[in-house]
Amino acid sequence: MRELQVSLNRTQKIRLQKALQNLQDLSSKPNSSASASVTVSDTISVNHEDGVLKGHGTSEHDGEVVATLCGVVERVNKLVYVRALRARYKPEIGDIVVGRVIEVVPKRWRVEINFSQDAVLMLSSMNLPDGIQRRRTAIDELNMRSIFEESDVVCAEVRGFQHDGSLHLQARSQKYGKLERGQLLTIPPYLVKRRKQHFHYLEQYGIDLIIGCNGFIWVGEHVEARDDMVTEDQEKASEQNSKSSGRLTSIGEGEKAYTPLDTRKSVCRIANAIRVLSSLAFNLTVEVILETVEMGTTLNLDIHEMLGAEFYVLVAEQEVKRRNSSGKKKG
Amino acid sequence: MQVHQQPCHIVYTDYRPTPLQHYVFPSGGEGLYLVVDEKGKFREDSFQKALNALVPAREGEKKRENGKWQKGLVAGRLGEESDIFKMVKMIIQRQYDPVILFSFSKRECESLAMQVSNMLPLLKRGIGVHHSGLLPILKEVIEILFQEGLIKVRNVMCLFATETFSIGLNMPAKTVVFTNVRKFDGDKFRWISSGEYIQMSGRAGRRGIDERGICILMVDEKLEPSTTKLMLKGSADCLNSAFHLSYNMLLNQLRCEDGDPENLLRNSFYQFQSDRAIPDLQKQVKNLEEQRDSIIIEEEDSLNDYLHLLRECKKLKKKIRDIVFSPKYCLPFLQPGRLVSIECTKTEQTPSFSIEDQVTWGVIINFEKVKHLSKEEINQKPEDADYIVDVLTRYLWDCNLDGPRMKTLVWVRLGQIHSLSTARISIPKNLLPLEARENTMKIVSEYPSRASKEGFRLLHPEDDFKVQNSEYKKKVRRVEALESLFMKHKIVKSPLIEQKLKVLCMKKELKAKIKSIKETMRTSTALAFKDELKARKRVLRRLGYVTSDDVVEMKGKVACEITSAEELTLTELMFNGVIKDIKVEEMISLLSCFVWQEKLVDAQKPREELNLLFTQLQETARRVAKVQLESNVPIDVENFVNSFRPDIMEAVYAWSRGSKFYEIMEITQVFEGSLIRAIRRLEEVLQQLIMAAKSIGETDLVSKFEEAVSKIKRDIVFAASLYL
CATH class of the missing domain: 1.10.3380.30 (Sec63 N-terminal domain-like fold)
Incomplete structure (x- = not known):
């Protein structure tokens, strides 16, 4: 199931297989008792006497509840649903996503977010550069390209589905918006676990890491995010001095400003760590990523060496260790 | 002031362009009494006149027993015109129209309108009713008709409305009538607040059309001038945050990335209000603490001890009396003419410090059971019911005794009786003339001196009332023990003990106050709702x-x-x-x-x-x-x-x-x-x-x-x- 692009020598192969085998043993133990995995058209046993709520991935066929997805059966009270193991990204309200602008159309941008349809980011659900809450005018509409252009990478939050089925995004805080000076990585979205935090500022590297729920991950130079709730007053003061809109200056400064070499190296290191982890199909959390990066630096590996066979094996072995210890903690 | 970097002007007046006149209409009476004039002056004399014109309270009470709060309004007496009818007629005559009549219940509102239309079939068309129970579409029809001036009684515009009409609609009239001065707010009938009054009376007087607006208050019970003043001339209600947490809010916050419920709370108006109160509270605490420290008492500990004993003893005695003077035992002795001593410790603020209770003597005129409104309580056994005793006595204490009626006749609850005497005196049949009362009181006041001479004594709980209660006996023994402790207490001999005790009490009160303020401070400095x-x-x-x-x-x-x-x-x-x-x-x-x-x-x-x-x-x-x-x-x-x-x-x-x-x-x-x-x-x-x-x-x-x-x-x- 894991097809690696790297060539391993014999010992590495054996070590990797052993590590993966270990992982499988670890994960199959709790699974066997807790939830049953099903494939399409498998019958899910339910007690028909009291009403059953059939959730996602289930359907009724000849009076029986059958699975329409491959995955794990989950139950919440009377609700039965199948959680797919490998699925396309399915947005939920409040998700943080990273996407790429593909079209600028009247009053909105169309954004590719790895979903079955493109998402829509309305001009009205976007904080304006001047930070004032007001009606969007025709002039704002004409200036839309000064905010986002085609092929810009943006970060936003899922606002919800409209009645016509289209997916809407919103970017109502300073930390959302255009992403610059960094790398965009694409990984399978099921490797991203939903957590409280998806924005991470890695202080020791001076880097912003945004783990989008849609499997798009941004690693870039840290930008001082301004929370308009807290610093509104200061902002006003500074704005009155410069009298120019915040976003535009940051772009202007961006051309002048120079990303230090160290930061760029860190970006690459983190990106490579993510690449290794995702090709081994491990769940991505900020802790695991940082651990992997640290392992790379302590071993004195060059950035390119992080994609070498030896590092893959090491990461896999590390994962075994970590799960072992967390399993023990739980036990 | 700037909004969105655009200059913004606020145009306001700090006076009412169309001044208001407030009248009172006493129920059952005739005519209006000007209480507050255009200049905002409260006319004490005409207010008193209005109250005097009220139909005597007794009559009102009878109706209350029928479970009818609306009294004279709805239950218009036979052959007599109901108040509301008189009111509308007067408004027609004086051309005070258009008018909005506010009442505080939907049912009352409808029945009032019914009354007018039934009594005057001519007026059947043209009376509007407006309350939240109407079909929304009808409500809107009425609003539009009223605005267009189409709701008319003959030439009079007349609308019956509940409070819904007072907020959010721009529909003024010349006159506003309050059919009641109390409203039901969910758990009790209360006076309408000044804020509500402002909102409703604000509908009176159309700018540019009327010279002045007229507010008429229909009063059917005694009002204190102070409450009326508060109601009529008070300020608008404070704007207080009614913010509360809900699970839905919490969940929606939790599922957003930067949704932090605590941040939401921190930026709420509620938090702002509680934060703002803190400096004030701190100042209060400081003041009180200074006061507390300035009071210095010698021998504080033993005084404290003494006070504690005293209170304990009093509490026990009170309990004993509660047993003895329960209706079961004492009812047979409450004949008219019986001499009685009443407890007269005035209020909590000035407690007495002697062992002896302060009492005064009086004579029983009558006693009766307290009537209750609900049926359940009527079914109670006679022993359990509350009794009120009419006592003729010398002094009046407004705090402890319920409502003086005649100058020296008071109502006393059984619990306030201290003791009963074996003596009875004959009382004149007619107590109304002052002289008769004076004479009776003379005899009563001579009683304490005669008592020892002629061998009168107090009725004894065990001998006369035949109290056979183990609880009672236990308590009596306890009191005896406590009293002997008293006598032995060393502080008892010290001079000025009463003043010292008074000071001690003051100090204790201060301490309690400081504690409670500190508690509120503690809860408000912490993030509101944090727990x-x-x-x-x-x-x-x-x-x-x-x-x-x-x-x-x-x-x-x-x-x-x-x-x-x-x-x-x-x-x-x-x-x-x-x-x-x-x-x-x-x-x-x-x-x-x-x-x-x-x-x-x-x-x-x-x-x-x-x-x-x-x-x-x-x-x-x-x-x-x-x-x-x-x-x-x-x-x-x-x-x-x-x-x-x-x-x-x-x-x-x-x-x-x-x-x-x-x-x-x-x-x-x-x-x-x-x-x-x-x-x-x-x-x-x-x-x-x-x-x-x-x-x-x-x-x-x-x-x-x-x-x-x-x-x-x-x-x-x-x-x-x-x-x-």
Whole structure:
């Protein structure tokens, strides 16, 4: 199931297989008792006497509840649903996503977010550069390209589905918006676990890491995010001095400003760590990523060496260790 | 001032361009009395005149017993014109129209209008009624007619309205009449607040049309001039935050990346208000502490000890008296003419410090049982009832004794009697003339000196009342022991003991005050609702709405969608499969319990199968409430369970089965408007449930909710508004 692009020598192969085998043993133990995995058209046993709520991935066929997805059966009270193991990204309200602008159309941008349809980011659900809450005018509409252009990478939050089925995004805080000076990585979205935090500022590297729920991950130079709730007053003061809109200056400064070499190296290191982890199909959390990066630096590996066979094996072995210890903690 | 970097001008006047005159109309009386004139002066003399013109209170009391608060208004006496009729007639004569008459209950509002129209068939057309129970479309018709000046009685515009008309509509009149000065605010009848008065009286006087606006207050009971002044001339109500946490809010915050409920609370108006109060409180504490430290007492400890003993002793004595003077024992001795001593420790602020109780002598005139309004209490045994004794005595203490009637005649509760004497004197039949009373009092005042001479004594509990109570005996022994302790106490001999004790009490009071202020300070410096936030998060985790690291789960997503009903109970019902199992009509009927809040006194129970569903709902609600209680959310379980009302289940059931609106109005006694509002809200809940069902992917349920929407969304209930 894991097809690696790297060539391993014999010992590495054996070590990797052993590590993966270990992982499988670890994960199959709790699974066997807790939830049953099903494939399409498998019958899910339910007690028909009291009403059953059939959730996602289930359907009724000849009076029986059958699975329409491959995955794990989950139950919440009377609700039965199948959680797919490998699925396309399915947005939920409040998700943080990273996407790429593909079209600028009247009053909105169309954004590719790895979903079955493109998402829509309305001009009205976007904080304006001047930070004032007001009606969007025709002039704002004409200036839309000064905010986002085609092929810009943006970060936003899922606002919800409209009645016509289209997916809407919103970017109502300073930390959302255009992403610059960094790398965009694409990984399978099921490797991203939903957590409280998806924005991470890695202080020791001076880097912003945004783990989008849609499997798009941004690693870039840290930008001082301004929370308009807290610093509104200061902002006003500074704005009155410069009298120019915040976003535009940051772009202007961006051309002048120079990303230090160290930061760029860190970006690459983190990106490579993510690449290794995702090709081994491990769940991505900020802790695991940082651990992997640290392992790379302590071993004195060059950035390119992080994609070498030896590092893959090491990461896999590390994962075994970590799960072992967390399993023990739980036990 | 700048808004969006544009200059912004505020134009205001700090006076009323159309001045108001406030009149009082005493019930049963004739004519109006000007109480506050255009210049805002309160006329004490005419206010007193108005009160004197009130029909005597006794009559009002009789009616109250009939359970009618509206009194003279509705129950217009035979052959006599009712007050409201007189009022309208007067307004016609004096051309004070157009007029809005405010009353504080929907039913009263309607019956008042009925009265006028019944009595004057000529006026049948042209009287408007406006309250929240009307069909929304009718309400809008009335608003528009009134605005256009088309509601007319002959040439008079006349509108009966509840408070709904006082806020949010721009519809002034020349005159505003208050048919009552009290309103029911959910648990008791209270005076209308000055803010409410301002809002309603503000409808009087149309700018540019009238020279002055007229407010008429129909008064049917005694008012203190001070309350009236407060009501008429008080300031607007304070704007206080009524912010509270809800699970829905919490969940919606939790599922957003930067949603931090604490941040939300920190930036709330509620927090702002409690923060602002702190410096003031600190100053108070400082002042009080200085005061406390300035009081220095010698021998504080032993004084303290003494005071404690004293209080204990008094408490016990009081308990003994409560036993002895319970109606069971003392009723036979309460004959007219019996001499009685009454307790007269005045108030808590000036407690007495001697062992002897302060008493005064009087003579019993009569006693009677206290009447109660509700039936239950009438059925009580005579022994348990409350009695009031009329006592003629020398002095009056306004604090402890209930309402003086004649100059020296007071009503006393049994608990206030200190002791009864064996002596009885004859009292004149007619006590009304002052002289007769004076004479009687003379005899009474001579009593203490004569008592020793002529061998009168106090009635003894055991010998005369035949008290055979083990509790009583125990307490008597305890008192004896305490009293002997007193005598031995070393401080008893020290001079000025009373003053010292007084000072000690003051100091103690100060201490208690400081403590309570510090407590409020402590709660307000902490983030408001912080504890509750924690508790509520705990509830969500326990019920499986969020994971331990605050990630919203399946159930939480459902609860997120429900904003118009109690989200937890409804979500639990859904996940328990209750909603899935039942028929669409039954489901609609069940959901109606979530949107109906009014309380019907004698609503009939819904039929068997609906009632069964309702009990299921109650069980779920109880379970949810218990989890909340266990997680330290302050909640009253039974209250919570009873907040779901089954009153309109039948009506909604019929409506969902396609009955006509007039048919369902026959099933239930609720007002049309209330029912329509409930059904509209029900539709809102159903829409939210559709979203919720979609989010868990249960398509059967989605179509079920959609069917439900199509069943209730029809006809007059969802008629479009007349306003564009």
